[in-house]
Amino acid sequence: MVLYIIGLGLADEQDITLKGLNAVKSSSQIYLESYTSILMVHDFKQRLEELYGKEVTLAHRETVELEADSILYSASSSNVSFLVVGDPLSATTHTDLILRARTSQPPVPVKIIHNASITTAIGSSGLAGYNFGQTVSIPFWTSDWKPDSWLERIGENMRIGCHTLALGDIKVREQSIEDMSRGIVRYQPPRYMLIPQLITQLLSAAASHKVDYLDADKTLAIALCRMGSEDERILSGTLAELLAIASPSPEEARREEQEDDEDEMASEAELEARRAKRAEERAKRVYGQPLHSLVIVGARLHPLEREYASTFKVPGSKWDQVAREAYKCKE
Amino acid sequence: MVLYIIGLGLADEQDITLKGLNAVKSSSQIYLESYTSILMVHDFKQRLEELYGKEVTLAHRETVELEADSILYSASSSNVSFLVVGDPLSATTHTDLILRARTSQPPVPVKIIHNASITTAIGSSGLAGYNFGQTVSIPFWTSDWKPDSWLERIGENMRIGCHTLALGDIKVREQSIEDMSRGIVRYQPPRYMLIPQLITQLLSAAASHKVDYLDADKTLAIALCRMGSEDERILSGTLAELLAIASPSPEEARREEQEDDEDEMASEAELEARRAKRAEERAKRVYGQPLHSLVIVGARLHPLEREYASTFKVPGSKWDQVAREAYKCKE
Incomplete structure (x- = not known):
């Protein structure tokens, strides 16, 4: 059979x-x-x-x-x-x-x-499949394990002008180190990397390796969220813009900080968890539930690609200006 | 709506x-x-x-x-x-x-x-999607138009160790130059590039540009034919082996040449058409009807990829030897 x-x-x-x-x-x-x-x-x-x-x-x-x-x-x-x-x-x-x-x-x-698969759904970004280089997977970082070999892969794509599809990590049926060391078989809730964390890791790795091909304000990207679902969401802009749209306003940030300061009973770990939860909620408000992936736009950006992806740009985005000035993409 | x-x-x-x-x-x-x-x-x-x-x-x-x-x-x-x-x-x-x-x-x-699409079907080759660079399209050459900008794209992939998916050209509803110049709207039969022609153009472009990343005997490739259909066919080997398997045996070649020599009434154009027809029939016997695509294997070849794709190797292929020696792929 x-x-x-x-x-x-x-x-x-x-x-x-x-x-x-x-x-x-x-x-x-x-x-x-x-x-x-x-x-x-x-x-x-x-x-x-x-x-x-x-x-x-x-x-x-x-x-x-x-x-x-x-x-x-x-x-x-x-x-x-x-x-x-x-x-x-x-x-x-x-x-x-x-x-x-x-x-x-x-x-x-x-x-x-x-x-x-997501590798066919990239077409919905308006970018041509032909212009994509290798795909990378961005794993969750922990406090003491921050693998970043994917950065060099993005660099290889960028140096030849290719776009990169970056897939956010998926963790299902993970066990905590504490449980494992005690021999307890118990699974953590599933975790899916969301756009802001993905971009944060990108920029952090780029900064620590001092690479010149990723720049918060001069690198264009397209967030592909829940592709193929009823509530599919596509947003384009610079890396900084895609991060800012899911960041707290100065006022919100002030209020949250004040809340945390006033809660004198909370441990640092509790406060950390609370901040992570707020960030996750904001990310989901803007980008929706997982799965999220990010397309990093390469120098080969074609005017037709620019025009199509521009229809997804976040409010106030410098998409077209950056395409013109940093990418030398014709109008 | x-x-x-x-x-x-x-x-x-x-x-x-x-x-x-x-x-x-x-x-x-x-x-x-x-x-x-x-x-x-x-x-x-x-x-x-x-x-x-x-x-x-x-x-x-x-x-x-x-x-x-x-x-x-x-x-x-x-x-x-x-x-x-x-x-x-x-x-x-x-x-x-x-x-x-x-x-x-x-x-x-x-x-x-x-x-x-064919870009998801590449998984059937046994090679990981992650290890593919940009996709190229190989257009039909004519006697006076031989575009080969795709060669440099393959080079870009090869230099970073990535595999390349090369799509054979498709020509439907083409008009001949003669018809067009006479204003006659008449379409040529559809044409689809088959594996032997694709490899021949690859090797010819590689020779004329003297590139070092494509070598008939040291470059591995996987022919993906009629992917997803009932008579899907996948064959792997060196470029030379994939070409040889659809070439006439010395005896066949001799017999065909003799046939052509004896037909003194045939014009050079008729003979040319006859040879092309024979080549096409041989290609279809080995690789099946179109559509055909070719994966050119990059240096990043992983032992698991090598092993899986080895199950498709043509009889007598040096797949494993070339993987070991030219690709330095571990057993």
Whole structure:
């Protein structure tokens, strides 16, 4: 029988293709991979089950690694569907399962059903797919772990004038270091990187490496939020503008600081958590719920790209001026 | 009402998403863009019409440019669907229509429904999307027009170790220069670049520019043919191997040359056409019908990528040896 590896597309259960849906309906077992991305609707597992009229099993990273043999064994006697949000093979995450299927005895036939992913949705920014260089992933920084090898990748793109798609980190089923050290299996709430944090890390890495290709006021970018969903949001501007629009006004900042000062019982950790929560709420007010990605515009910006993406610019943006002066993009 | 710009996905009418199909069914007019790509099934217009239960109008480049106003006028009073093979916004081809819709008075709401395109299907090669640089398009050369600016783009990718997706040219509704000069509106049969011609142009451009990043025997590549279709074909090897597999054997070559020599009535042009036809047939025997694309492997080749793509290697290929020696890819 067949192991189907099926892309669910960008946003909700209606983004599956007819071919994908037929494959699911022909399958006796259906796994939903749940560690590289998410569907952007509530109760998505139930919505899938309702559409398919079948039970769907959430497959965590451990499940897939530990139960690969049992998944393949099922696929030897009946069709099995393995669902992945977006396109199923955008990363090499699932190549191990596929290789094992192909090399098992007898081999399990594998069929890939592709779908849209954020790498196709970038077209909605108005920038041409041809002008994009390599894609980068921006991981969450912690106080003592700030990986930034992605910065050099952006540099490689920028030096040849290419745009960069920067994907915000996704953390699901994370365990805290405290729990892990005590042997407690308990998962943290899922976390998704939002635009302001992504830009903050970009600028911080750029500053500490003193690079010349990222500048808060001279680098244009386009925030792509919840692409393909009903409340998709696209905003363009300089990095500084995209950050400012989700920052507190001076008055708000003053009021919040005063609130914090007056709460004398709060520990520094509590205050820190409170500030992070406020920042997250502001980010979601402007950019919506996750998933968020950012396109960093390269020097090859074409007038048609500039014009289209300009329709998304934040109020008061210097988009066109920066395009003209820093990017030398013709009107 | 809404102007839907809908991706049809890779191969046939079953690759549309449920969301896309619903949009089509809600539309009073349905256009199928027919100049940037094709569905890889016979009678695709009829198959779409059968699935939708509605008439589909083929939209040629002229139609869209000339009738944009009438398309937008229709969309002001009822839903209109504009179908594009693959993802609808992979190139900026349709941004003009969308911009006009957004800026018309009153504006026509536009909704993009994304889908898989060849840029998502590259995952089937076993190479990670993250490791791809910019995509290039390889246009058909003629005897006196051999554009090769795409070579420098490949070089930019190769120098930073990135893989390159090279798309073969598509020519539909082309007019011959003779017809055009006589004012005759008559179209040539559609032409699609096949793998051997694509590789031949690559190597020829590389030789004439004396570049060091493309070498028939030391550059690995993966042919992606009819991706997403029932008869999808993926073959990997060095550029020379991928070319050789569609070349005549010495015996065949001798026999064909003899045939040509014996046909004393044939003009040089006829012989040329005959040779081209033989080459095309051989290419299709090995790689299948169009559409064909080629992935040129960059230095960043990862052992997992090497292993997966190795499952597609042509008989007798030095894939693993070249990966080890020229790419320094660990076993």
